[in-house]
Amino acid sequence: MPDMKYILVTGGVISGVGKGVIASSFGTILKSCGIDVTSIKIDPYINIDAGTFSPYEHGEVYVLDDGGEVDLDLGNYERFLDITLHRDNNITTGKIYQQVIERERRGDYLGKTVQVIPHITDAVQEWVQRVAHIPVTPDMAPPRVCIVELGGTIGDIEGMSFVEAFRQFQFRVKKENFCCAHVSLVPMPKSTGEPKTKPTQSSVRELRGLGLSPDLILCRSEHPINQSVKNKLSNFCHVSPEQVICIHDLSSVYHVPLLMEAQGVVQYLNERLQLNMSMPRPGKFMRKWHNLAKQVDNLRKEVNIALVGKYTKLEDSYASVTKALQHACIATGSKLNLTYIEAVNLERQTKIDDPVSYHKAWQNLCKSDGVIVPGGFGQRGFEGKIEACQWCRETQKPMLGICLGLQASVIEFARNVLGLAGANSTEVAPHCAHRLVVDMPEHHPGNLGGTMRLGKRKTYLEPSIITQLYKKDVIEERHRHRYEVNPEYIEQLEKGGLRFVGKDDTKTRMEVALVDTHPYYVTVQFHPEYLSRPLSPSPPFLGLILASLGKLKSYLSKGCRLSPRNQSDVSSDEDEISVSSLSISDEKTVIENGIAVNGESKK
Template identity: 65%
Template sequence: MILKVALFLEEIVSSFVINTNTAMKYILVTGGVISGIGKGIISSSIGTILISHGFRVTSIKIDPYINIDAGTFSPYEHGEVFVLDDGGEVDLDLGNYERFLGITLHRDNNITTGKIYQYVIEKERRGDYLGKTVQVVPHITDAIQEWVERVARISVDNDTAEPDICIIELGGTIGDIESMSFVEAFRQFQFRVKRENFCVVHVSLVPQPNSTEEHKTKPTQHSVKELRGYGLSPDLIICRSTTPMPLSAKEKISMFCQVEKDHVICMPDVKTLYRVPLILEENSVFDFLSTRLSLTEKTNYDQSFMIKWRDLIERSERHLDEVVIALVGKYTALEDAYASVLKALNHAALFCHRKLKVRFVHATDLEANTKKDDPVKFHEAWQNLCSAHGVLVPGGFGSRGVEGKIAAIEWARTKSKPFLGICLGLQCAVIEFARHVLQYKDAHSAEFDKTEHEVVIEMPEHNTGYLIGTMRLGRRTTHFVTDDSIVKKLYGNVDSIDERHRHRYEVNPKYIEEFEKAGMKFVGKSDDNERMEILELENHPYFVAVQYHPEYISRPLKPSAPYLGLIWAASGELKNVLTHVDKAEPSPDTPLKSPGPFSHVNLFRHA
């Protein structure tokens, strides 16, 4: 009897150990010294390494600002607003997670102070706290922990299984007053989920003064001291620096920050961000995480993943034929305003074995007023535009720079220059065509001016008076209405595609017949056949515009089809490439939703 009880207890203990090892694992990434240190890329790269070893990974980005989401931010304030499948308008770092990890996240994967306080206040209004005084501790901190635990278990993509590991990036810098409630929440969280399931990675700056070029470790020491003072001890310290750190600097950080020397990793500036996962892998980050979090080794995973990643890096750093794209926008002073656009261009260029060079052309510099007020700036802008191999007009809001965009589009149309318009870029292309081909000189968008010929109108469901909840957001289906379409061929000759949207205005349906008679074909339409999603121009090498934002789902190993077409056309290879597509037989298992470019034919051999 005693033996049976002992065996029974042993079975329970062993079951408990197994459950502990398979529990959700959390990696918290914090930043020190300055913001914008690269926590998002580090988080994405750690996830890439874990995925390459077969683990299911999800990510959460915490932004301490009080805004509910990023939807109302100016691009100059916070960079690009990234849009998710479910319509969530979130921080651009979630774009990095999706691109690096190849997953689809949700709006709740972006936590803000505004969301947390809104959630707690709504509970208080319902009486959930039974009349208690609502305080930062425990109510706000509990809400943060509950949110993280709930979101971490949401499956990504079509995988019904829960993720194995959740990577949490805490925005800002340790010591910021607005992030204190989150820091306290994670101090408690490490005990809630047990230490063996929680790991802290601290990313810090190690500056190098020009006078000595010596690596200064004192800022990192102070940053870690402050983090430890809040009750969180870093398990791994990643030091950002201009050049590789000497061993003496690593030893100093190790000694004063109470972290083993092997757990202090230098991350110097690199030519391409795609190299960051490899640097972490070379520094045995997976081995560290495997030991620290007691990860169970996976056996059924794609071991060629990192080989593909290395090939991507080699192509990105190789000296290739250059392709120059003129990006005509109004936020050109800040590259982060077009982060996803630039990455999508880069993904396509790498696929086409081209070295990308982007020229930022401020749209207002192309306008006639600039020629009058500042002729030098005007001529420089047109020189940059005219000497490029292709033209891209991205999305945006507001009337500033619209006339410059229209002028650039007219030049691309009349000079047979490869052109891609995104969102507002499509609307500007429609306005330009109406003015100069249909001869409606006053043609415009209702967003900018009230005229007789409003070829772009406000969508009926747009509720005026509010800036949030009024746009057509997230993943929508576009159906191809003809087989005679360059874009359809680029997508792999599928009947429909799913892409993400972010807009309030659409092409006026009453002008569609006139446009198409004059040679502007709307080859892709919405589910209800009412909204124009894709336009192409007849008798032009590549004149394409889309109402959606294809850059949002572009991936390093799976570039976006419209961007791929622009790069091929700008390189003078599109006609040859499409000939091979026409000859290829579609694969019977080609997916109909969100296919990759040329999903049924391998075109690397035709590059």
């Protein structure tokens, strides 16, 4: 068996420079060469996992098949690489220290003084080597390359133990099996109009001082960097000009792997890591990504979607939801115009306290073609979500509710259709008259971290629009919730017209609810956004976009098929763009004239 190869991705100057997308792009390029890859994300914070974070603190919490609550960058990896990761693919300082302390309590260290070096650093190295060899799917062999992203910025005190661990690790696995890629910002102040390399020089100097010498320097900039700047970085950072890769802001993240490949990353990794792979044929290499990037750039017909959320001040709070909407738009040949609406601004109390925000929020909601009500926790904004559900139901506006969105729709229906005035959730009103949504005691023992219903679970569907969209009657989706619809009210709700067409294997937990008389009023308890992929959109999201475009009935009548010529069955003839008609020269033009990167988290 060939040795495992490792690519360590570090960041300098500032956080949020794009390490996640660049690490994913390394994997995309290697996968296109036939090399199986896996990914590990290291977060230096002391939390055991991301499960207890506020979305404002660290963006969304991404949930894996095994129920791991992890950093949102693992969503980048799964979407880009189309692989399945596990909770151990996310390492935190808390996990490492917890493991070392448990070993010390058991006496594994035979009475020795437990220290950062060697015990913590050894634990990091052992963890990385163990996880790197886990197959990304059960029927596959272990991957050949493991891409490790070190969160934070070089020089942060929180990450020092990890940097030291990898300084040792490069000798542990041998030089030909280890490559360090440093991502750094090259700012261009408006006062001078020229790129400044000093921050990158300082960052590389600090990294080298800590014992890691970068093999590749990936420069993030607003505009393309010319050869003279690359030569300057080469001189001061102890690398050849070919080892300086420039990634300026682009029209979409799908151009990033193409831009990296165009600058010789494949050839360099093949030689540096001794991968012994045959060089790809020009013109056909990464054809799927060329087509995808062109298709995204040439979307024309806009679809206006309103997201009624509780954490709209930080867009990363809904990173996977946003990506799932974009994937569905790509499939339908439409361009997403997403408007974030703070749920609390839709509430009647806001009309008194802040009438400007109230009227603006309702105006944005009314202008939308479709509405999505995503998940969340707590009381704030819950009544606003209920108001949005009522408006969508009564005005026949296409709506998709997720997790808390399903619970809000059930409560709204109970209040306004069944006349149960005291209907509420016990999360919001523990002593309400009608407990439409109740907690699940077996998933709520007291601690907040990892105590919910988490991970991939089966849902059994009854014949409905959702069954048609999924094209099967048993599905598997990822969950993250500790409250559920009270089974005592199901019969009453269904008699009123809210049909529960998806249930768990016990038939007691409600997973999908919809109104048959509505064009698209679908709510789900699970989180379908986690399994959405660029070339395989999530069915509920696809249904929402199609309904918002007025094309859902046509799509269903044609057997739920999208035509290969940019989905001509859901777009008018004048909006069609044939992907095959675009050439490689068009790709070069797009890259050279790219604009701001949108989409995946740039952490």
